[in-house]
Amino acid sequence: MKLNIVPARTGFLWVKLGARTFFRQPLGMAGLFFMFMATVSVLSIVPFVGTLVALALVPAATLGLMAATREAEQGRFPMPSTLVSAFRGGPSKTRSMLILGAMYAAGLMLVLGVSALFATDVPPVDMPGGEVTPERMREMLSSQGLWVALILYVPLLMAFWHAPALVYWHGVTPFKSLFFSVMACWANKGAMLLYTLGWMVVIMIAGVLMNLLAALLGGTALLNLLIYPMVLLLAAMFHTSIWFTVRDSFVTEDKPGV
Template identity: 30%
Template sequence: MQAATLPFSSGWRWIQDGLDIFKRQPLAMLFWSLMTGLIITVAYLIPLFGQMALIAAMPILTFITLNSSRNIIAGKQMMPGMWLAPLRDREARRSLMRLGMAYLICCLLGGFLATLPFMNELVAAVRTDGSIDETALLQAIRSPFITFGVLYLLISALFWHAPALIGWHRIKLIQALFYSMVACWRNKWPFLLYGVSWGAIFLAAQLLANMLVGLGLGTGVVQLILTPVNLVLAAILYCSFYPTYMSVFGVNYPTQDPTETPFA
C-alpha cells in the first residue's frame, strides 16, 4: 500500500471535506453522532470494564463510520440496516475485533509506562491515615498525563488507518499498523494542523458556553443550546475520518471514479 505525502494545508481540507459529507446527509450523521455519544455514556457508567470495552470497540466504531461516509459519497441513502452491514463479513469482523484487543493492550501498556516512573509521587499524595492530599495528587498526575499524551500520539498513528486497511483490504494486523504509522509519519504536518484545528473548534464551543453563562443564561439553558452544536461538530469530525484515509491511500486507485464506491 502506497501512502501519499500531502501538503500542510490538507489538515484543514480534511475538515472541509468532512463538512461536505455531513451536508449530504446531515440527519444520518447526526443519528450516528447521537448513537456514538450514547455508547460512550453507557460505557462510562460501567466502572473500568465499560471503559475497556469502549476502547476495544473503537476500531469497529471507526470502521462503521468510514463505511457510512463511503456510502454517502457514493450517493447511497443511509438506512437503519446499513449501519451494521460492514460487520456482516465474518472475516472483517474478527480482524477488527483482534485490532480492538491490540488497541486496548497498547493503551493499557501506554498507561502503565506513563505511570510507572512517577509512582513515588503518586503514593506520596496519599497520607498515612489513608486520606488523599488533593493538591499533591494534582501535581503528581500532571507528568503521567503528559507522558501518556505523547505515547498516545504514537498509538493513534499506529491505529489511525488500520480499521480501513484491515476491513477493506484484508491486510494483516501487523502490516496494517506499519502502513498506518508510515502514512501518519509522512503526513505528520497535515495531521498536526488537523488536530490543532479540531482542538480550536471544540475550545471555541466551550468558550461560547462560558460566554453565554457570563451573560446571565442558566447552565441548563446553555447546555440545551450547546448539545446540538456538539452533536453537529462530532458528526463533522466523524465524517472527516474518511477524507484522511482516501487522500492518503487513494493514490492506490488513480482510475477510480469519484462518484462510485471507492472500494468493492
C-alpha cells in the same frame, strides 16, 4: 495500494470536507455517533470487562463512521446498519477487525497503566457544582500522569488511525496495518498537524460562541445545558472528517467496497 503524499495545506481541506459532509446529513451522522456513545455507556456499566469490550469496538465503530461518511458524501442517508459495517464483510474480515480491536484495547490499557505510575496524589480542588474553573484546569494540566498518557497515546493513535480502513477495505493484516498507518501519518505529518490545528480552531470558535450565547441569554445555567450536546456534535463532525484523511493518504486502483 501505495502511500500518497499530500501537501500540508490538505489538512485544512480535511477539516472543511468533514464539516461540509456532516451538514449534508447531520441527523444521520450525529445519530450514528450517538448510537456508538450510547453503546459504550451501556457496556461501561459492567466493571472492567465492559470497558475492555467498549474499547475493542472503537476500530469497528471508526470503520462504520467512515462508511457512513462515504454514504453522506454521495448524498445518501447513512442507515443505522452502516455502523456495524466492520462485521458484515464475512468471517475473515470480522476476525481481523476483532483482532484489531483487541490490540487497540490492550494498547490503550498499557498507556493508562504506564501513565498511572507517574500520577501524583494531588488533593482535588473542591469547586461547588462541579464547574470548570481556572483552578481546576491548572490542577488538571499540572498532572504528570496526564502528560505521560498524552505523549504515549500519540503513537498509539497514529498506529490505529488508518488501520481499520486498511484491514477492512484493503485486506491488510492487523499487524501490518499498524505499521502502514504509522508510516502514512508520518509521511503526511504536515497535513496531519494542520488537520489537528484546524480542529482545535473549530473547537475554540465553538467555545467562544457558546460563551457569548450564554452571556446574552442565560449565563452559566445555559452554558452547562449546551456544552454536552455541543461536544458530542463536534465529536461527530470530527469523526466525519477521518475518512478524508484515509482516502487521500493512499492510492489504489480498486475502489474499496462497502
